[in-house]
Amino acid sequence: MTDASTPQQFKSAASNRFVVPGWTNLVEGMPDSVEVQLDLDQADTGRQQASLLVEYWATNADMTLQSILPVRAFTTTPEGWCVFVPAQGRVLVRAVDPQPTPPVLVSHWINIDPATPAGTTVNVKVNFPGDVANTTSSKLSLNS
Numbered sequence: 001m002t003d004a005s006t007p008q009q010f011k012s013a014a015s016n017r018f019v020v021p022g023w024t025n026l027v028e029g030m031p032d033s034v035e036v037q038l039d040l041d042q043a044d045t046g047r048q049q050a051s052l053l054v055e056y057w058a059t060n061a062d063m064t065l066q067s068i069l070p071v072r073a074f075t076t077t078p079e080g081w082c083v084f085v086p087a088q089g090r091v092l093v094r095a096v097d098p099q100p101t102p103p104v105l106v107s108h109w110i111n112i113d114p115a116t117p118a119g120t121t122v123n124v125k126v127n128f129p130g131d132v133a134n135t136t137s138s139k140l141s142l143n144s
Helices: 072-076
Strands: 034-040 051-059 062-070 081-085 090-097 104-111 120-127 139-143
Touching: 034 051, 034 090, 051 081, 062 072, 090 120, 104 120
Parallel strands: 034 120
Antiparallel strands: 034 081, 051 062, 051 090, 090 104, 120 139
């Protein structure tokens, strides 16, 4: 029997990471073929206000889904987080931390080629340099 008060949480069969809720079957008739893994630097797990804003754009004019993932979510799930998208469109990942002065806002686009093979994994490494008190920038790096 399932507990109706607890929403079902999916995990990636390939990586054992938690899937950000809602990030499956984004485009009707197109399979989830690319796993975008969100890798937060261990030194940043103590940030109180930071979050990742993740958007999927099926077309340049159509934002299909947007989710906020608080950095705190990484401390409770050592397996990590991911999203699934079809082999089309764009993924935008933004690192946001309003706590330092000036606040941190950094963006990174991932363009997904329709010829991308099913099962492709993309890693997005998020690192907020320095401690919270002195942070003035953030770095997103993409390795695929």
